[in-house]
Amino acid sequence: METSRTHDDRERDAVLEQLHAIERAQAATWLDHPATPWWWAPYFAVWSAALVLSVGYLSGWGSALGNLALVAASAFLIGYQRRHRGTWPTGDVPHELHRPLWMLLVGAVVVMAAATALGFLVSVWASAAVTGVLAGLLVWRYERDYVRAAERARRRLA
Amino acid sequence: MSAAPEAGHEAAPAPLADLDPVLTAPKRLAFMAVLASSTSTDFSFLRRHLGVSDSDLSKQASALESAGYLTVTKDGRGRGGTTTFKITKEGRRAFEQHRDTLRVLLS
Numbered sequence: 064m065e066t067s068r069t070h071d072d073r074e075r076d077a078v079l080e081q082l083h084a085i086e087r088a089q090a091a092t093w094l095d096h097p098a099t100p101w102w103w104a105p106y107f108a109v110w111s112a113a114l115v116l117s118v119g120y121l122s123g124w125g126s127a128l129g130n131l132a133l134v135a136a137s138a139f140l141i142g143y144q145r146r147h148r149g150t151w152p153t154g155d156v157p158h159e160l161h162r163p164l165w166m167l168l169v170g171a172v173v174v175m176a177a178a179t180a181l182g183f184l185v186s187v188w189a190s191a192a193v194t195g196v197l198a199g200l201l202v203w204r205y206e207r208d209y210v211r212a213a214e215r216a217r218r219r220l221a
Numbered sequence: 222m223s224a225a226p227e228a229g230h231e232a233a234p235a236p237l238a239d240l241d242p243v244l245t246a247p248k249r250l251a252f253m254a255v256l257a258s259s260t261s262t263d264f265s266f267l268r269r270h271l272g273v274s275d276s277d278l279s280k281q282a283s284a285l286e287s288a289g290y291l292t293v294t295k296d297g298r299g300r301g302g303t304t305t306f307k308i309t310k311e312g313r314r315a316f317e318q319h320r321d322t323l324r325v326l327l328s
Contacts, residue, residue, distance in 0.1 A: 078326050081250060081323055082320070082324065082327065084250065084254070085250065085251070085323075088250075088254030088270065089257065089258040091255055091258075092255060092258050092262065092266075095266070095270060146303075148266070149266030149269075150259045150261070150262040151260040152259055153258060153259055154259075155258065
């Protein structure tokens with residue numbers, strides 16, 4: 064009887080270990096990657112300011128070409144990230160990362176609202192400058208929070 | 222007219238046959254779990270995560286590719302070349318069924 068219970072416990076432990084390994088592996092694409100390069104936040108600052116200028120200052124072909132260049136820059140960034148990390152995560156996000164991701168989303172909406180308001184009320188150049196600074200700070204803060212949250216997730220899954 | 226299941230009636234345990242023999246190896250299971258949560262993943266990421274040698278990873282990848290669970294893409298040659306893996310629909314189905322069976326076994 065005792066032997067049978069021990070055997071059942073061992074089987075249960077084996078199944079638990081497999082499920083834990085699955086959870087760890089599925090979270091790995093979100094957690095295990097090299098540090099983001101130093102130029103990440105400045106890149107977004109310049110990109111966001113350029114977007115405001117392209118939309119608000121340029122017109123016609125100039126605006127179209129400007130927007131195209133910004134789309135190309137985004138595509139370059141996605142390609143770089145994919146090569147740099149070696150993976151592109153999808154699916155369930157570890158719960159520790161929910162907060163920084165939501166903060167980024169909310170922050171992006173606030174920056175867009177500020178950019179639009181400044182563009183109409185002050186000037187496009189002022190809007191571009193403020194948007195650049197806010198976007199850079201937002202990305203810097205997001206990266207910092209993400210790293211901390213990822214560390215917590217790694218500890219939980221270790 | 223079908224009768225509603227009786228209250229307190231327990232579901233039958235999942236048959237062990239639902240466990241995929243290809244995925245019972247821990248390395249292959251973790252390999253598939255990584256692929257299931259990414260659009261694609263390269264060789265070095267998987268080698269790092271699984272903590273295996275190049276030859277071992279290639280062996281596991283071949284087994285999974287033979288089962289139709291992943292596709293392999295090779296870009297470039299030599300040291301600069303990259304090998305990328307992507308899960309197939311069949312692979313995702315097999316992985317999810319295997320994982321769900323483990324959960325049922327546990328419950």
